[in-house]
Amino acid sequence: MIHQKRREELLSMLGRDAVVIVSTNSEQKRNSDVTYPFRPDSNFWYLTGFTEPDAIAVFSKESYVMFLRPKDETKEIWNGIRLGVALAPETLLVDQAYDIDTFFDNIDSFTQKRSVIYFDAPGSGGWKDNSSTNIHNQRIHSLFESSLKPLNPCISEMRLIKDKEEVKNMQDAADLASEAHMSAMRVASPGLYEHNVASVFDSQFTNGNSEHSYPPIVASGENACILHYNENNQELQDGDLLLIDAGCEINGYASDITRTFPINGKFSEAQKEIYGIVLSAQKSAIDSIKPGVSCNKPHETACQIITDGLIKLGIMKSPEDLTKFYMHGTGHWLGLDVHDVGVKLINDEFREFKSGMVTTVEPGIYIRRDDKIESKYWGIGVRIEDDVLVTEAGNHVLSKKAVKDIDEIEYLMSQR
Numbered sequence: 176m177i178h179q180k181r182r183e184e185l186l187s188m189l190g191r192d193a194v195v196i197v198s199t200n201s202e203q204k205r206n207s208d209v210t211y212p213f214r215p216d217s218n219f220w221y222l223t224g225f226t227e228p229d230a231i232a233v234f235s236k237e238s239y240v241m242f243l244r245p246k247d248e249t250k251e252i253w254n255g256i257r258l259g260v261a262l263a264p265e266t267l268l269v270d271q272a273y274d275i276d277t278f279f280d281n282i283d284s285f286t287q288k289r290s291v292i293y294f295d296a297p298g299s300g301g302w303k304d305n306s307s308t309n310i311h312n313q314r315i316h317s318l319f320e321s322s323l324k325p326l327n328p329c330i331s332e333m334r335l336i337k338d339k340e341e342v343k344n345m346q347d348a349a350d351l352a353s354e355a356h357m358s359a360m361r362v363a364s365p366g367l368y369e370h371n372v373a374s375v376f377d378s379q380f381t382n383g384n385s386e387h388s389y390p391p392i393v394a395s396g397e398n399a400c401i402l403h404y405n406e407n408n409q410e411l412q413d414g415d416l417l418l419i420d421a422g423c424e425i426n427g428y429a430s431d432i433t434r435t436f437p438i439n440g441k442f443s444e445a446q447k448e449i450y451g452i453v454l455s456a457q458k459s460a461i462d463s464i465k466p467g468v469s470c471n472k473p474h475e476t477a478c479q480i481i482t483d484g485l486i487k488l489g490i491m492k493s494p495e496d497l498t499k500f501y502m503h504g505t506g507h508w509l510g511l512d513v514h515d516v517g518v519k520l521i522n523d524e525f526r527e528f529k530s531g532m533v534t535t536v537e538p539g540i541y542i543r544r545d546d547k548i549e550s551k552y553w554g555i556g557v558r559i560e561d562d563v564l565v566t567e568a569g570n571h572v573l574s575k576k577a578v579k580d581i582d583e584i585e586y587l588m589s590q591r
């Protein structure tokens with residue numbers, strides 16, 4: 176029913192003559208006859224709730240039809256049950272269902288001449304992707320080229336505001352990942368490898384009927400200064416920090432959490448100094464979030480605190496040096512996609528937070544070897560990331576179960 180409500184809401188924004196065509200993706204080949212685990216297209220999932228590959232939904236004020244894979248006894252024995260054409264109407268609440276291979280024989284009856292067709296192509300694979308869905312997408316694109324309008328701007332605005340059901344999924348995803356981060360703190364110790372700690376997340380996510388929402392970053396020592404490090408194969412050294420950026424997905428909704436902690440359970444004085452600045456920047460950035468405030472406020476707040484802190488320690492001489500140590504944004508929208516849809520700028524101005532938006536807050540400091548900096552700071556990379564829901568009253572930190580204060584982390588690690 177929730178998907179029906181979303182389709183109706185979308186159509187009410189698009190006008191009376193609108194027809195929406197939205198397709199999901201095909202399975203992607205990994206090697207030989209092995210495919211990657213399938214994950215549906217986010218827009219398609221949001222509007223239909225249908226999670227099989229190779230399907231196209233077409234809907235307007237008059238009708239809702241689904242083109243999908245037909246039943247196939249042999250393929251179902253090998254690869255799993257398909258919903259099929261006959262059961263689709265009662266399961267998906269469509270008026271009619273058709274074999275995906277008949278799409279171009281039937282589509283004309285749903286796209287009258289006066290219609291404006293809302294459709295986005297190509298998918299994530301780009302034009303070079305030769306999957307069957309993408310070949311359909313390319314044909315749809317050339318067939319209707321003159322009457323096509325992009326669907327993404329409207330649906331992105333809808334997806335930006337999360338409803339109760341979506342918030343529940345995101346809370347569950349944040350809870351599961353928070354637990355896993357704390358398990359990692361209990362497990363990590365000198366002599367283990369980064370992948371040993373990564374396996375904690377694999378195990379707990381799988382156990383929770385979930386999966387990673389992105390490849391996890393388990394970065395010890397100066398590996399933490401490589402922002403998208405994910406080799407995860409180095410030995411954990413006594414005296415180093417471990418930065419872990421890992422999140423999971425529940426019913427399609429992502430969590431995205433980063434914690435940084437000392438491998439031996441005790442922060443050094445230099446690590447405490449840097450960690451303290453990031454933590455204070457992160458807490459103040461979170462506190463700035465409430466409806467009506469610019470969505471750039473957390474970044475401004477974090478940059479100010481990190482600048483002041485690094486100048487005070489003598490690591491930075493002037494505010495212009497900030498991007499040497501803090502070179503990424505302070506947050507991004509979070510939802511069905513880990514870097515979720517929704518623009519931040521409207522007419523060149525940062526938009527305001529609204530109740531129901533979910534953003535990450537993830538300041539960091541990364542100090543590479545540099546003769547101009549005291550060597551006790553070399554190789555320290557710290558990021559702290561939480562998932563924050565904007566509420567009427569201000570905000571709610573979905574990932575607050577994962578401890579982040581220095582004494583909380585040291586206490587938890589002392590219990591190993």
Ligand SMILES: [Mn+2]
Pocket residue numbers: 431507535537560
């Ligand atoms: Mn993030």
